[in-house]
Amino acid sequence: SQQGEEDPQALSIQEGENATMNCSYKTSINNLQWYRQNSGRGLVHLILIRSNEREKHSGRLRVTLDTSKKSSSLLITASRAADTASYFCAHHGGSNYKLTFGKGTLLTVNP
């Protein structure tokens, strides 16, 4: 399977703490994207990092990409209860038009 894997599967933290989620993939990529999904709702795009980028920031989000290790991480700083959601990485590579999603990390931020 070309599906990516997120780690951990579930993460529970206190408000104000930082949350780090990792993602691994198996193929070469053009870009890697992170999405967020509130329970049973549609996915919301968070950030896209291209294969020639190593780090990207957006507000409280920081994404890193290590193509040699085929891995990425998403850091959410100063977490809030509203950040509680599932987070998915998705990669796109080569001539393949589709995005391949990982299984997601369920983040719970306790107030």
Place this chain on the structure above:
Amino acid sequence: DSGVTQTPKHLITATGQRVTLRCSPRSGDLSVYWYQQSLDQGLQFLIQYYNGEERAKGNILERFSAQQFPDLHSELNLSSLELGDSALYFCASSPGTGGHNEQFFGPGTRLTVL
């Protein structure tokens, strides 16, 4: 609000039946993608259309079919439904043809097959 609309929100039907899910992409987006999300399989890409033509196929069963119309809305047809087809079905859209850009997801249709 992503700008992608899906109808209906919920659908309950029986095994063996056929249903049609509808998706309207964001204004200006030419690509429409269909995904199935279930607890055991996760988020699976089904099929992509670009400007009316099929562009990529994923794990779509032969009992399922889709099309994109001239006004760019898309329909996903699921036939001979089985219990295992119960899932959330998402539609997404993007301006271009591939995964170079972000995809904008609709709120999904929850299909329950009894």
